[in-house]
Amino acid sequence: MIDKIRKSRPYIERPLYKERIEPFIGKEIIKVLTGQRRVGKSYILFQLMDKIEINILGSNIIYINKEFQPHSFIKNDVDLYQYVQSVLNKEKQNFLFIDEIQEIKNFEVALRSLLLENTCDIFCTGSNAKMLSGELSTFLAGRYMEFPIHSLGYEEFLIFFNLDNTTENLYKYLSLGGMPYLNVIGLHENDVYEYLRNVYSTILLKDVVSRENIRNVSFLENLVEYLADNLGNVFSATNISKYLKSQQITLTTQSVLNYLTPLINAYFIHKVSRSEVNGLKIFEVGEKYYFEDLGLRNSFQGFDRRKDINKLMENAVYLYLIGHNFKVTIGKLGANEIDFVAEKNGSKIYIQVSYLLVDEDTIVREFGNLLKIEDNYPKYVVTLDENNTRNNYKGIEQIHLRHFLCMKL
Numbered sequence: 022m023i024d025k026i027r028k029s030r031p032y033i034e035r036p037l038y039k040e041r042i043e044p045f046i047g048k049e050i051i052k053v054l055t056g057q058r059r060v061g062k063s064y065i066l067f068q069l070m071d072k073i074e075i076n077i078l079g080s081n082i083i084y085i086n087k088e089f090q091p092h093s094f095i096k097n098d099v100d101l102y103q104y105v106q107s108v109l110n111k112e113k114q115n116f117l118f119i120d121e122i123q124e125i126k127n128f129e130v131a132l133r134s135l136l137l138e139n140t141c142d143i144f145c146t147g148s149n150a151k152m153l154s155g156e157l158s159t160f161l162a163g164r165y166m167e168f169p170i171h172s173l174g175y176e177e178f179l180i181f182f183n184l185d186n187t188t189e190n191l192y193k194y195l196s197l198g199g200m201p202y203l204n205v206i207g208l209h210e211n212d213v214y215e216y217l218r219n220v221y222s223t224i225l226l227k228d229v230v231s232r233e234n235i236r237n238v239s240f241l242e243n244l245v246e247y248l249a250d251n252l253g254n255v256f257s258a259t260n261i262s263k264y265l266k267s268q269q270i271t272l273t274t275q276s277v278l279n280y281l282t283p284l285i286n287a288y289f290i291h292k293v294s295r296s297e298v299n300g301l302k303i304f305e306v307g308e309k310y311y312f313e314d315l316g317l318r319n320s321f322q323g324f325d326r327r328k329d330i331n332k333l334m335e336n337a338v339y340l341y342l343i344g345h346n347f348k349v350t351i352g353k354l355g356a357n358e359i360d361f362v363a364e365k366n367g368s369k370i371y372i373q374v375s376y377l378l379v380d381e382d383t384i385v386r387e388f389g390n391l392l393k394i395e396d397n398y399p400k401y402v403v404t405l406d407e408n409n410t411r412n413n414y415k416g417i418e419q420i421h422l423r424h425f426l427c428m429k430l
Contacts (some may be wrong), residue, residue: 056170115141173199175426198316217320
C-alpha cells in the first residue's frame with residue numbers, strides 16, 4: 022500500500038530537514054518529526070523511505086497512518102505492537118514509519134518495547150508538543166530525538182512554485198504563507214484562504230479544543246484574533262487585562278494564559294521569551310508570540326499591507342531562524358530591545374527588523390541599539406528598502422528581507 026500512496030502523491034524534496042535526519046537512519050534511537058498539522062511531515066517521511074530503499078537493498082518498510090481506513094483498527098499500544106509484529110520480515114532490515122502517532126493511545130509503551138527488541142528502525146510524526154513533554158519523555162527519556170518541521174520558508178516557497186526572488190514574490194509569501202499543499206491548491210488568493218481556513222478549523226477543533234477539552238471555544242477564537250492583531254507585541258498581564266475589559270470577558274489573567282498553552286502545544290503559535298543581551302537571565306514575563314504560518318494568520322485576520330507589514334516581516338524572520346535550528350529570544354539591553362537574538366553552535370547573530378529607514382531617528386534607533394552590543398557577533402538590520410544606502414554601517418549590515426531569508430547562516 023505504501024508504494025501506491027507514494028506514487029500517487031509526488032513531492033518536492035525538502036533537504037533542509039531530510040539532511041538533518043538522514044545521519045540517524047539505522048541508529049538505535051526513535052526519530053520523532055514534530056510540527057503543526059499539514060506542514061509536510063508525512064512527505065518528509067516519504068523522502069526518507071525513498072532514501073532507505075535506494076541505499077539499503079531489500080529493506081522492509083512498514084508504514085502506519087491513522088488517517089487511512091486500513092489502519093483504523095490500531096487504537097492502542099497493544100494493537101500497534103501486534104500489527105508491527107505481524108508485518109516484520111526477519112530476513113530483512115525493518116523500518117517502521119508511523120504518522121500522527123499521538124492518535125494511538127499509549128503508543129509509547131509499544132515503541133519502548135519495539136526499540137528494546139531492536140527489531141526495526143523507528144520514525145514517527147506528531148502534531149502535539151504535549152506528546153514530548155508527557156508520553157515520550159516519561160517512557161523514552163534519552164531514547165528519542167526530536168526534529169521540528171515547519172511550514173515552507175521563503176526560499177523553499179520560491180523553489181516549490183518555481184518563482185524568482187523578487188519583492189513581488191516576497192509579498193506573495195508574506196500574504197499566503199508556506200503551507201506545502203499550496204503546491205496543489207495554487208496561489209490564487211481566494212482559493213488559498215479558503216483552504217487555509219479549513220486547516221485552521223481542523224487545528225483548532227481537533228488539536229486544541231478536542232485534545233485539551235477546551236470549553237470556551239468562542240473565547241479561544243477571540244484570543245487567536247487578538248494574537249494575530251498584536252503579532253510581535255509584548256504580551257503582558259496589563260495588555261491582557263485591557264483586552265478582557267474591552268471584550269467584557271470575566272476571566273482571570275492566568276486563565277487567559279492557560280488558553281495559550283494548547284495553541285503552543287499544537288505548534289500553531291510560538292512563544293518567544295525575552296533575555297538579557299549581556300547576561301544569562303531569561304525574563305518570566307513580557308514574551309512575544311509568532312504564528313507558525315503567515316497564511317494561516319492572514320486567512321482569518323486579513324492581510325493589510327500597510328498596517329501589517331512590519332509584523333509579518335518580524336514573523337518571517339522568526340520562522341527563518343527556527344527553520345535553520347537557531348534558538349531565538351528577544352534581546353533586552355537596558356531600556357532598549359533587540360528584535361531577535363539567535364544562537365546556534367556557540368555563536369550568535371543579532372537582528373533588528375524595520376520596514377523602511379525613512380528618517381534619521383529610525384536609522385539611529387535601529388542601528389544604535391545594535392551598536393550598544395559589545396561583542397563582535399554578526400548584526401543585521403532587515404528592511405524592505407529597495408535602495409540600501411547604508412549596506413554596512415559601522416560593521417552592521419543592512420539587508421533586504423528577501424535576501425536575508427535566502428542567506429546561508
